[in-house]
Amino acid sequence: MIQPKRITDNFLSLAAIDSPSYGERKMADRLTAALKELGLSVEEDGAAEALRGNAGNLFARLPGTGTPLLFTGHMDTVEPSAGKKPQLHPDGTVTSDGTTVLGADDLAGVTILLEALASIREDGLPHPPLEILFSVAEEPYDRGSEVFDFGKIRSREAYVLDLNGKVGGAAYAAPSICSFTVTVGGKSSHAGFAPEKGVHAIAAAARAIDKLKMGCVDGETTLNVGMIAGGTATNIVPDLCTVKGELRSYSHAKAEALLDSVAGTFSRAAVSLGASCKMESRFGCRAYEISRSEPVARRYADACEKAGVQPDFFRTFGGSDANQLNQHGIRSLVISSAMYLPHTCREYTRVADMAKMAEIVRTMMLHA
Incomplete structure (x- = not known):
């Protein structure tokens, strides 16, 4: 089952790591260890050399039975980010200390994915093959995913946890x-x-x-x-x-x-x-649009409704790794990652919202 305490601990730990675009080395090492501990195989590509950064994209697989499904997030944060100090408030809200961004964009999404994987593992539940992509340098317009070898991905559908706003949100089109x-x-x-x-x-x-x-x-x-x-x-x-x-x-x-x-x-x-x-x-x-009748959208709507959340589909005028995925034929939906006011020093997330999104993601992982 989903554990809010584990979500809290993981997010606070990740948010305290400096991980600017092209400087994600410490984050990549931390996430590689976390994914391996959850039973996934992990490989790091050559994006560091291609982009003159210090870390590559992480691609992980968890074997299963059935049709594979991909979930993604990104490891980098916007500036100012050096010396982030996440602050947990009594109501479960997490902010920075006001001098930097929090990094909920996109570490809340990363935390949600780790929690969904952890809960499936500890409950011993059967699942389809799952693929995870944690990209570098997403913030400067998808530089990391742009150089990723998409031929490695077997999934034909994906969910990108990188969307501002309330739980249940999903961007079906982007420019x-x-x-x-x-x-x-x-x-x-x-x-x-x-x-x-x-x-x-x-x-x-x-x-x-x-x-x-x-x-x-x-x-x-x-x-x-x-x-x-x-x-x-x-x-x-x-x-x-x-x-x-x-x-x-x-x-x-x-x-x-x-x-x-x-x-x-x-x-x-x-x-x-x-x-x-x-x-x-x-x-x-590159612009894309997903129909709400497509399986990738229906699966998300069903998972939201099962969690007691009203799905909310809309167009976004921002970019994400979903642009790259859709360009390579992987039908991808950007979904809420429980982040609010991103790209500002007022950025925040809520533990309860990360837990609810982890529940939704877990449902999709189990019913691909």
Whole structure:
């Protein structure tokens, strides 16, 4: 059965470990030991070398009978995270001390998975083959899962425990997310004595930005320029300007079209002032949508209802490892991991919510 005391102890222990993106070594060692103790075989891939980090993705298997099922979480946390000190409150709420994030994103999800596995093991219950993936560098747009060898996975369905909000939540759709960097090149000149001999890189970038529609481009697409840098002194015509932004859309085709439009806008603005322009971009996430009639969604809804929880399906505008899984043909649903206010120093979780989600996950593990 699910044990809240064990959940509490595990979460407090994990949350106290520093595990920033690309620096998950201590967390990977801790989780490798925990999974092996639960009877799973564990292997670590070469993501550390590929990403220049210090730990790889962990992939674990627990033999069983029937159709395999995959569950995932991620090991890294956002900043500020160094020296996290989880605080357990009398009502079962867990927070940080206010100077760092708590790391419930995604250590609450990791704790839930460990508890479900532990309860199945100690109760000696039969189960299908179970696969567990704990990824590194998820926060910087799925860098860890992007380099994972998905050919190792036998499951065709998966649950990603990495969702903010109340127990029972499930994101059935998520967007494509593309980050881009535009470098505009101009020509330096003295801004007082010979401004006409220069090519103003910042002016060219500004002309392009002014022509772009920021914010909601349409009902399912957004665009944002969030960083601009350029120039070396107030009396020099700037010969370089770097612009960084991102776009998101529930439609991958729309995201690609918008990226082309952004590139064209910058190119035309640069040419009009005699500047040069180049763009680099990366799709960290690709859009997907899961129907509520699919087995992966029905299984979750049934498990929630069995636990006395109303399932709540909705679209999210954030990315997760589910984007990578769905892109590789593994139908994946992102489900609540009992985290609240993630990516802030006010982040918290509740032991009771982790216990309820562990109950739901356990049910799905037993009835794949």
